Amino acid sequence: MKKLQFLAIAIFSLLFAACGDSNSTSTEQHEHFEVEGWRLYSSEWDTLYSVYRGKEDSKLPGLKVNANCMSAHIHVKFLDENNKEIAGPNDDEHSLGWDVADSKILDIHFEGGWGFHLKGLKEGETKLVLKVKHHDHADAKTPEIQVIVDKALDADKCPFQEDEDED
Amino acid sequence: MKTSLFRAATGSLLLGGFLHFSFAQEFIQDLGNSIIEAEKSTETILDGLRKDDELQAEKLDRKISTTIAETIKNAPDIAIRSMGPAAARPVIKGLSGSHVAITEDGSFCGDMSATSPDHAVASEVLTAHKLRITRGPQILTQSFAAAGGVIQVEHNDIPFEIALPQGVAIPTTANQNTTVQPTTESNTQIHGFITDYAESGQPGFATIIGVNGNIHGLSLKGELSARNMSDMKTPNGNLKNTDIENKGFAIGASYSFERFKIGASFRNFNSNYGIPGGFIGGHPNGVDIDLFKRDLTLRGLYLPAQKSSDTLSVTFRLNQYHHTEYETKEYVGAEFAVNQANVRVEKLIAQGGPFFGIHFGAELDARSIEMGGYVFTPPTNSYAASLFSVASLNGWRDGLEITLSARFGGAFFRPRESVVADKGAIEDRNFALWAIAAEFSQRVAPGKFLTLNVFRTTRAPTIEELYNQGPHLAAYTYERGNHKLDAESGYGAELEFRDYGEIINWRAAVHSTWFLNHLAPRATGDTNWSQILPIYQVSGDEALLIGGSASIELPAEQGFYAQAGASYVCGFYQNENWSDMPQIPPFKFHGEIAYLWTHVRAGFNAEFALAQNRTDRYEERTPGYATFGASLEFHWPLTLAHYSIVLRGDNLFNADVRNHLSRLKSVMPEKGHNVSILAKAEF
Numbered sequence: 001m002k003k004l005q006f007l008a009i010a011i012f013s014l015l016f017a018a019c020g021d022s023n024s025t026s027t028e029q030h031e032h033f034e035v036e037g038w039r040l041y042s043s044e045w046d047t048l049y050s051v052y053r054g055k056e057d058s059k060l061p062g063l064k065v066n067a068n069c070m071s072a073h074i075h076v077k078f079l080d081e082n083n084k085e086i087a088g089p090n091d092d093e094h095s096l097g098w099d100v101a102d103s104k105i106l107d108i109h110f111e112g113g114w115g116f117h118l119k120g121l122k123e124g125e126t127k128l129v130l131k132v133k134h135h136d137h138a139d140a141k142t143p144e145i146q147v148i149v150d151k152a153l154d155a156d157k158c159p160f161q162e163d164e165d166e167d
Numbered sequence: 168m169k170t171s172l173f174r175a176a177t178g179s180l181l182l183g184g185f186l187h188f189s190f191a192q193e194f195i196q197d198l199g200n201s202i203i204e205a206e207k208s209t210e211t212i213l214d215g216l217r218k219d220d221e222l223q224a225e226k227l228d229r230k231i232s233t234t235i236a237e238t239i240k241n242a243p244d245i246a247i248r249s250m251g252p253a254a255a256r257p258v259i260k261g262l263s264g265s266h267v268a269i270t271e272d273g274s275f276c277g278d279m280s281a282t283s284p285d286h287a288v289a290s291e292v293l294t295a296h297k298l299r300i301t302r303g304p305q306i307l308t309q310s311f312a313a314a315g316g317v318i319q320v321e322h323n324d325i326p327f328e329i330a331l332p333q334g335v336a337i338p339t340t341a342n343q344n345t346t347v348q349p350t351t352e353s354n355t356q357i358h359g360f361i362t363d364y365a366e367s368g369q370p371g372f373a374t375i376i377g378v379n380g381n382i383h384g385l386s387l388k389g390e391l392s393a394r395n396m397s398d399m400k401t402p403n404g405n406l407k408n409t410d411i412e413n414k415g416f417a418i419g420a421s422y423s424f425e426r427f428k429i430g431a432s433f434r435n436f437n438s439n440y441g442i443p444g445g446f447i448g449g450h451p452n453g454v455d456i457d458l459f460k461r462d463l464t465l466r467g468l469y470l471p472a473q474k475s476s477d478t479l480s481v482t483f484r485l486n487q488y489h490h491t492e493y494e495t496k497e498y499v500g501a502e503f504a505v506n507q508a509n510v511r512v513e514k515l516i517a518q519g520g521p522f523f524g525i526h527f528g529a530e531l532d533a534r535s536i537e538m539g540g541y542v543f544t545p546p547t548n549s550y551a552a553s554l555f556s557v558a559s560l561n562g563w564r565d566g567l568e569i570t571l572s573a574r575f576g577g578a579f580f581r582p583r584e585s586v587v588a589d590k591g592a593i594e595d596r597n598f599a600l601w602a603i604a605a606e607f608s609q610r611v612a613p614g615k616f617l618t619l620n621v622f623r624t625t626r627a628p629t630i631e632e633l634y635n636q637g638p639h640l641a642a643y644t645y646e647r648g649n650h651k652l653d654a655e656s657g658y659g660a661e662l663e664f665r666d667y668g669e670i671i672n673w674r675a676a677v678h679s680t681w682f683l684n685h686l687a688p689r690a691t692g693d694t695n696w697s698q699i700l701p702i703y704q705v706s707g708d709e710a711l712l713i714g715g716s717a718s719i720e721l722p723a724e725q726g727f728y729a730q731a732g733a734s735y736v737c738g739f740y741q742n743e744n745w746s747d748m749p750q751i752p753p754f755k756f757h758g759e760i761a762y763l764w765t766h767v768r769a770g771f772n773a774e775f776a777l778a779q780n781r782t783d784r785y786e787e788r789t790p791g792y793a794t795f796g797a798s799l800e801f802h803w804p805l806t807l808a809h810y811s812i813v814l815r816g817d818n819l820f821n822a823d824v825r826n827h828l829s830r831l832k833s834v835m836p837e838k839g840h841n842v843s844i845l846a847k848a849e850f
Binding site: 023024025026027028029030031032033034035036037052053054133135137138139140141143 | 461487488489491494498499500502503504505506537538539540541542543546585586587637694696697698699
């Protein structure tokens with residue numbers, strides 16, 4: 001009978017030990033970058049796209065690129081709650097992120113900072129969502145932005161050549 | 168049939184209950200052909216009758232589905248709040264979240280399913296031996312929210328049933344005493360079962376294997392479970408990212424030392440499930456959620472030598488819950504880590520003065536929650552303490568039985584500083600809580616009972632309701648709490664009539680609750696433009712909920728069987744227009760006819776819901792639906808084992824079903840036609 005009592009105590013101890021592992025979060029909470037809108041500029045600082053509180057400015061040309069070509073540098077700025085333009089966070093924690101709905105049509109070339117290039121892969125239309133990445137999540141994101149990829153051009157006929165100076 | 172009814176009737180007789188002998192005879196004649204079990208009851212007649220609503224054994228096998236909520240969905244006053252097939256939680260009388268407590272083996276189910284529609288109940292329904300919806304005054308043994316209810320899930324993880332001698336009552340769940348079945352003379356017993364479930368509506372399977380054994384007084388239990396289901400099929404195509412993968416195990420042991428019994432169990436549950444996308448502001452591909460839950464439960468019983476039914480029990484549960492929401496493989500949208508400890512001390516007394524079925528106890532609870540990722544709630548420690556009691560009495564008037572219950576206590580919140588929270592909102596909050604209920608059950612004629620339950624309901628706000636200030640990606644909402652909230656409170660009543668006749672049984676009930684401060688997140692119509700999410704603000708409003716339910720049954724052990732039930736509830740906020748409350752289920756009907764042979768049961772069922780046009784601001788209307796189903800069951804014993812096969816076809820005509828309480832309703836309908844099979848062998 002004593003053997004059984006030992007067995008019972010051993011089982012209960014084992015059960016107790018089984019719940020002894022720590023349980024805590026692996027990601028930390030951080031302050032977040034909140035914006036009410038986004039504005040995208042061409043390399044010549046012409047406004048290509050703007051959205052404020054979900055309302056897109058339909059008078060703007062939008063984002064276009066030819067297949068087989070890279071667009072000129074596109075600058076990203078943000079709009080605060082007063083519709084005032086602000087720059088992106090200048091720290092190591094935040095960076096630009098994106099989702100392309102059809103990655104066979106469009107690719108993004110990123111060279112750091114708050115800007116990017118469109119790279120047309122195949123003629124067609126797709127959607128782009130830009131994000132402010134912060135650690136493992138997104139602090140802010142755009143609505144789905146329509147991107148038109150026009151017909152393919154030979155590399156030497158692309159409006160923007162990759163070796164051109166920017167800004 | 169109605170074994171528990173007889174148990175209640177005969178038990179009351181034996182204990183000097185209100186049933187006089189002539190009535191008991193009439194009552195038994197009314198109810199037909201069951202075996203009368205004479206045992207000491209500690210419950211009222213009404214509680215005995217309510218036990219007939221429990222789902223267990225074949226009745227549970229017949230209804231088993233993907234989740235607990237789906238399994239009990241046709242019980243009176245029940246609806247489902249959902250966000251995909253995995254994230255489904257029961258709603259009672261139009262009340263959800265913290266109004267509906269879920270317990271496992273009598274102690275809290277430590278998950279976060281009450282706080283957000285995308286959080287699943289962390290319990291595998293296939294591992295449940297019994298599901299019960301607690302109503303009436305007994306709710307207060309588990310919760311302050313008397314207006315809602317308690318869903319009791321019994322796993323029997325601590326195998327006391329094998330270790331205890333016959334006749335000992337164990338408070339396994341809210342005032343529901345498991346009376347131990349006789350043990351055999353043999354020193355070694357082994358029981359086991361294997362259950363498999365598969366379906367076509369969400370292609371996949373679930374399996375559970377369980378073994379119970381007793382070796383020289385040491386009782387052991389082991390259980391393994393797994394579920395693997397792919398995306399749900401709807402009439403409009405597959406609903407992406409609704410797959411479910413659950414794995415779990417449980418082990419338990421109990422041992423007897425003279426008048427003391429001790430037991431322990433450990434239950435581990437892992438789940439990986441998807442929340443579909445496609446909402447405004449949501450990720451196109453939805454959100455993947457990984458969670459685990461671990462419960463360590465220790466339990467001690469003391470059985471007094473002079474009266475072993477007057478059990479004293481102490482239960483300690485240590486719970487860990489971890490939940491991570493992945494927006495993509497790279498992005499952790501939200502992370503929660505909850506550590507909770509709970510102690511329950513309960514005493515059962517069969518008879519004491521004018522009272523019987525006395526159940527009183529105390530509960531202490533400590534909970535710590537940490538958040539990570541994109542969650543704007545500060546880490547918070549919370550504590551709770553409460554005393555509760557339920558007792559019944561009779562004898563004042565022929566056929567009148569009264570049950571009184573009360574719960575007193577407090578809840579204390581201690582948020583910690585956090586970079587994500589508004590410093591002004593990080594404020595300690597203390598809440599004094601009290602709830603009472605009184606149920607008057609009058610036998611108005613043989614087999615006919617009229618019951619009035621009056622109650623005060625309350626609950627403390629949740630941590631999220633107090634302190635949250637940010638987006639919840641998986642729920643597609645931007646949630647704003649309010650640290651100045653008061654505790655929710657209200658008064659209510661329910662009037663019920665039950666008639667157990669020679670041919671049919673029926674019941675009808677109406678209920679109403681007047682909330683002085685009903686806490687709920689309400690859509691404000693504003694949007695958080697950083698995340699493009701609709702803003703929900705928690706507010707406390709005066710509100711009125713009115714509803715009713717009715718059911719009728721033509722019972723049979725063999726031959727023709729029929730059953731039907733309907734539920735309706737409406738809710739209003741008190742303002743100039745008495746505007747409708749959000750997330751109120753529409754009128755729903757469910758009916759079934761079946762034919763029963765000795766080992767075979769065949770049936771057809773129908774379910775319909777009316778359109779819900781009574782909606783809160785910014786809430787969408789939902790169309791009605793009708794579905795039809797069929798079932799065929801086989802149950803047979805063979806060579807020391809019992810086998811069951813349940814074949815079921817649901818929504819056979821592939822109807823477009825929209826659940827008003829699902830946030831997916833604007834994207835896709837619920838499950839389309841579905842054929843399922845459950846096979847079970849017990850030895």
